[in-house]
Amino acid sequence: MTSIDHPLHVLVAHPSADLYGSDRVLLETVQALLERGHRVAVALPRPGPLVDELIRRGALVEFCPTLVLRRSLLSLSGLLRLAGEGVYGFWAGMRVIRRYRPDVLYVNTVAVPLWPLLGRLSRVPTVTHVHEAERHTPRRLQLATALPLLLADRIVANSRFTADTLAHVLPALRGQARVVYNGVPGPAGPRQARTALDGGLRVAYVGRLSHRKGPDLAVEAVARLRERGVAATLAIVGAAVPGYEDYEHALRSRVRELGLGGEVLFHGFQPNPWDILADADAAVVPSRLDESFGNTAVEAVLACRPLVASSVPGLREAAGHYASAQFTAPDDAAALANALERVAVDWEHFRAAAVADADAALERHAPHRYRHSIAEVIAGTAGPRRRR
Numbered sequence: 001m002t003s004i005d006h007p008l009h010v011l012v013a014h015p016s017a018d019l020y021g022s023d024r025v026l027l028e029t030v031q032a033l034l035e036r037g038h039r040v041a042v043a044l045p046r047p048g049p050l051v052d053e054l055i056r057r058g059a060l061v062e063f064c065p066t067l068v069l070r071r072s073l074l075s076l077s078g079l080l081r082l083a084g085e086g087v088y089g090f091w092a093g094m095r096v097i098r099r100y101r102p103d104v105l106y107v108n109t110v111a112v113p114l115w116p117l118l119g120r121l122s123r124v125p126t127v128t129h130v131h132e133a134e135r136h137t138p139r140r141l142q143l144a145t146a147l148p149l150l151l152a153d154r155i156v157a158n159s160r161f162t163a164d165t166l167a168h169v170l171p172a173l174r175g176q177a178r179v180v181y182n183g184v185p186g187p188a189g190p191r192q193a194r195t196a197l198d199g200g201l202r203v204a205y206v207g208r209l210s211h212r213k214g215p216d217l218a219v220e221a222v223a224r225l226r227e228r229g230v231a232a233t234l235a236i237v238g239a240a241v242p243g244y245e246d247y248e249h250a251l252r253s254r255v256r257e258l259g260l261g262g263e264v265l266f267h268g269f270q271p272n273p274w275d276i277l278a279d280a281d282a283a284v285v286p287s288r289l290d291e292s293f294g295n296t297a298v299e300a301v302l303a304c305r306p307l308v309a310s311s312v313p314g315l316r317e318a319a320g321h322y323a324s325a326q327f328t329a330p331d332d333a334a335a336l337a338n339a340l341e342r343v344a345v346d347w348e349h350f351r352a353a354a355v356a357d358a359d360a361a362l363e364r365h366a367p368h369r370y371r372h373s374i375a376e377v378i379a380g381t382a383g384p385r386r387r388r
Contacts, residue, residue: 007036007037007038007039008033008038008039008102008103008378008379008382009038009039009041009100009101009102009103009104010033010038010039010040010041010102010103010105010106010378011041011042011043011096011097011100011102011104011105011124012026012029012040012043012059012107012108013042013043013066013093013106013107013108013112013115014043014044014108014109014112015066015068015109016044016045016046016048016050016068017044017045017046017047017048017049017050018048018049018050019049019269019271020208021182021293021295021296022108022109022131023050024295025108025158025182025183025295025370026042026050026108027050027053027054027057028183028367028370028374029106029108029129029371029374029378030054030057030059031057031367031371032370032371032372032374032375033378034057034058034059035371035375036375036379038379039060040058040059040060041059041060041061041062041096041102042054042059042060042061042062043062043063043064043066043093043096044061044062044063044064045063045064045065045066045068046063047063062100064089064092064096065085065088065092066085066092066093066112066114067085067086067089067112067113067114068085068112069110069112069113069144069145089114090114090117090118093114093115094121094122097118097119097122097124098122102124103125103382104124104125104378104381104382105118105119105124105126106126106127106129107119107126107127107128107152108129108131109129109131109132110128110130110132110145110146110148110149111132113147113148114148115128115148116128116149116151116152117148117151119151119152120151125153125381125382126152126153126154126381127153127155127156127377127378127381128148128152128156129155129156129157129158129374130149130155130156130157130158130162130166130177130292131158131293132162132292133159133161133162133164133166133292134165134289134292135165135168135290136289136290143169143170146170146173147170149170149176150170150172150173154178154381155173155177155178156177156179156180156374156377157178157179158179158180158181158292159179159292159313159317159318160179160317161290161292161293161313161314161317162177162179162292162293162314163177163179165290165292178377180373180374180377181293181365181369181370182293182295182298182370183365183366183369183370183371184295184298184299184302184361184365185367186302186303186358186361186362187274187277187278187302187303188274190302190303190304190358191278191303191304192304192351192354192355193281193305193306193351195351196347197281197344197347199231200230200231200232200233201225201230201231201232201233201281201282201340201344202232202233202279202281202282203218203221203232203233203234203235203280203281203284203340204234204235204237204276204277204279204280204282204284204300204305205218205236205237205283205285205286206237206238206270206273206276206296206299206300207238208239208240208241209236209238209239209240209247209251210240210241210244211247211288212287212288212289213238213286213287213288214286214287214288214310214330215236215238215251215286216250216251216254217286217288217332217333218234218284218286218336219234219236219251219254219255219258219260219264220258220333220337221286221333221334221336221337221340222234222260222263222337222340223260224334224337225337225340225341225344226260228337230340230341230344232263232340232344233264233265234260234263234264234265235265235267235276235279235280236251236264236265236266236267237267237268237269237270237273237276238268238269239268239269252266273296273299274303277299277300277303277305278303280305281305281306281343281347282305282307282308282343282350283296283299283300283303283307283308284308284336284340285297285300285308285309285310285315286308286309286310286328286330286336287309287310287312287315287330288310288330288331289312290312290313290314291310291312291313291314291315291318293314293315293317293318294309294314294315294317294318295318297309297318297319298318298319298361298365300319301322301324301325301354301358301361302358302361302362302365303358304354304357304358305324306324306325306326306343306350306351306353306354307319307325308325308326308327308328308336308339308340308343309325309326309327309328310327310328310329310330311329311330312330315327321360321364322353322357322360323356323357324350324353324354324356324357325357326339326342326343
């Protein structure tokens, strides 16, 4: 039960219309609110595959240009764009709030810093859900994303590492964030991996095609395995961040340079990763930089597939409980290859461990747990204002 007994109007602010990690968590949040009879509208800056999923669940969608913090805005020309986008986004957001008149504003990331300010100016109780924990970014960008949190009525963090990072960036936020782990839906019917690795080890990478996510490390690892005489192939699922397509071009060129055109297949963006994971023997999450949590790591475990991930705090917090998971030093293709070779050599052990881990992950990351917790936070934020 929620902390109030009548429906709320909830306005959700989100920076993209994709279907990656934080986008899928947003769907779980929206589902939680709709199941409790609340009315939900989601403000997005542009169309995308997320829109159909939101409408299918029963949410309204408002297209509202807004300022989205990006590293490219740190240049002189970027600062000019930031000012323009900020002014335009401010008035566009105010129009949406005045039209919808929400009881609660739910901001699903720190990348849209105007929305907590709009909530405060409009006297709408605001919940900000933090999915980012990037201590490697420039200090001024970290502060730019953390300062608007001082305007939020409540803060939710997707991991302890995220909450600790907020306190590290801005000590005033210490102890202010409630940790709610992501709910990660598993496949409808998880299939155990094949009993024998006929034809070699099939490896899957699912995620953005970007330097920080490290799919190039997976390519290099497969090349090293084949040099050692260990047969292996790689399925790459995902697309480049808009504006960073050069990375994907370079990645494809490297595959051709290594002579892996038949062993490394690009599948592009896929809204459903389960078919790819079901066809794989193992999954990799080779992030070079900090991750706040790691939905793709949990998805690999839910799919009954051994996991090799970078040893960064968020990924360890997400998947460090599982015997079928191995962690390697970030930005180390040789270590990634070694871990994958261990999977191939001791396949029977890793296959059995992955089955047991999937059962544990189904309980630990059950979506109903997440939905209950996030709905309570949002309803509890609205309650005091309604009573006043």
